Amino acid sequence: MSLMAYLAFATLLFGVGLYGLLQRRSLVAMLISLELMLAAVSVNVVALTTLTGSNGSLGQVVALVLVGVAAAETAIGLSLFVAIHRASHSIDVETLSELKG
Amino acid sequence: MNWAGAIFGASAAVALVGAVGAVGLKSIFHNILGFALAMLGVAGVFLSLGSDFLAVVFVLVYVGAVAIAMVYAVMLSYPLDQPPRPRNRWKIAGAALFAAVGAAGIWLVVRGAPWPPANGRPDLSAASAGTRFLRDYVLAFELISVLLVVAVMGAVMVARRTRAPGEGR
Numbered sequence: 553m554s555l556m557a558y559l560a561f562a563t564l565l566f567g568v569g570l571y572g573l574l575q576r577r578s579l580v581a582m583l584i585s586l587e588l589m590l591a592a593v594s595v596n597v598v599a600l601t602t603l604t605g606s607n608g609s610l611g612q613v614v615a616l617v618l619v620g621v622a623a624a625e626t627a628i629g630l631s632l633f634v635a636i637h638r639a640s641h642s643i644d645v646e647t648l649s650e651l652k653g
Numbered sequence: 654m655n656w657a658g659a660i661f662g663a664s665a666a667v668a669l670v671g672a673v674g675a676v677g678l679k680s681i682f683h684n685i686l687g688f689a690l691a692m693l694g695v696a697g698v699f700l701s702l703g704s705d706f707l708a709v710v711f712v713l714v715y716v717g718a719v720a721i722a723m724v725y726a727v728m729l730s731y732p733l734d735q736p737p738r739p740r741n742r743w744k745i746a747g748a749a750l751f752a753a754v755g756a757a758g759i760w761l762v763v764r765g766a767p768w769p770p771a772n773g774r775p776d777l778s779a780a781s782a783g784t785r786f787l788r789d790y791v792l793a794f795e796l797i798s799v800l801l802v803v804a805v806m807g808a809v810m811v812a813r814r815t816r817a818p819g820e821g822r
Contacts, residue, residue, distance in 0.1 A: 559763045561665045561698065565672055565691075567756030572676030574748035577740075580727055584675050584688045587719065591695045591711075602702050602775055604768045609775045612704055612782045613790055619714050620797040624804035626719050630726040631812035637730035638814070 558599035565592035579633045579643040583626065590622045657701045664697025681727055689720040706779035 565588060572585030594615040601611030633643050640648060671694055674687025692715035696708040786794045 555768060556764070557661065557665075558698070558702070560760070561661075561668070563756050563760045563763065564669060565695075566759065567752050568669070568672040568676055570755050571748055571752035574751055575745055576676070578681055580681055580723055580730075581676075581684050584684055584723070587688065587715070588672050588675065588691060591692065591715075594707075595695060595698055598699060598702055598704060598707065600768070602704075602777065603771050605771065607775075609777055609781045609785060612707055612777055613785050613793070615699075615704075615707055616710065616782065616786075617793055617797055619710055620801060623714055623719065624800050626722060627804045627808040628811070630722055631808035633726050634729050634812045643730055 555599060555603040558595060558603070562592045562596040562599070565589075565595070577644050577646055579629075579636070579645060582645070583629050583633075587622060587626070590618060594618050657703070660697060661701035664694045664701065666694070667691075668694025668698065670694075682724070685720055685723050685727065688723070689716045692716050692720070702777070703774060704777040706777070706782055 569585045569588035569592060572588065573582055576582050576585065597614050597618070598611040601607065601609075601614075636648065637643050640650070642648065668691045671687045671690030671692070675684050675691055676687075678684055678687060692711055695715075696711040699708040699711060
């Protein structure tokens with residue numbers, strides 16, 4: 553497949569994730585959108601290093617590091633959601649306005 | 654149309670359908686199912702790039718671990734019985750507009766960039782990834798290990814039920 557097909561796919565996936573991050577109000581749904589955007593970045597990195605230039609197997613290493621960071625982020629995020637829910641009985645971002653000045 | 658192209662087309666379609674479901678459906682549980690489907694599709698895209706190992710890692714980590722953890726978090730926190738409140742239409746339109754403009758901007762940059770052509774297919778086996786991690790990028794490897802340990806311990810500390818004041822250890 554051509555490089556442009558991969559880049560177009562990653563751009564679409566990133567756009568869908570960006571829309572979800574802006575539009576959803578549930579914290580879990582926002583985290584899902586963030587993971588979609590990170591996956592789009594991984595696809596971009598692997599496709600670009602594989603299908604252009606030299607040093608091709610480096611993209612796999614970068615994508616694996618990205619997977620590790622995303623897993624850590626998910627663990628912290630989900631535990632924070634549980635703690636927030638315990639404190640305020642909601643994970644709707646529009647009701648979490650205690651710190652609003 | 655060769656095999657890689659067929660695999661790419663099918664998995665990209667699956668991934669985009671899953672992503673739209675993960676973002677657009679009302680029920681948070683359906684969102685998580687759509688997310689798992691999208692990650693299966695992304696794993697297929699990696700397969701079409703020739704990286705079998707990365708495809709397996711994506712299925713294991715995202716479908717097997719992250720989606721399950723999200724189901725647990727929803728089970729522990731989300732009020733599934735409450736109907737969602739009505740949404741301001743202008744905010745949805747604004748989010749769609751911003752995402753469309755952002756994606757179009759990315760696409761313009763990507764399309765205009767002069768990508769050099771590939772010189773041969775690189776070695777994307779698990780063995781080459783392991784060699785790179787334990788030879789050239791051993792610091793990144795160790796840092797990821799430390800990050801994951803700290804993240805899991807921090808998650809346990811944050812999510813643990815806090816004791817009321819005066820309650821003993």
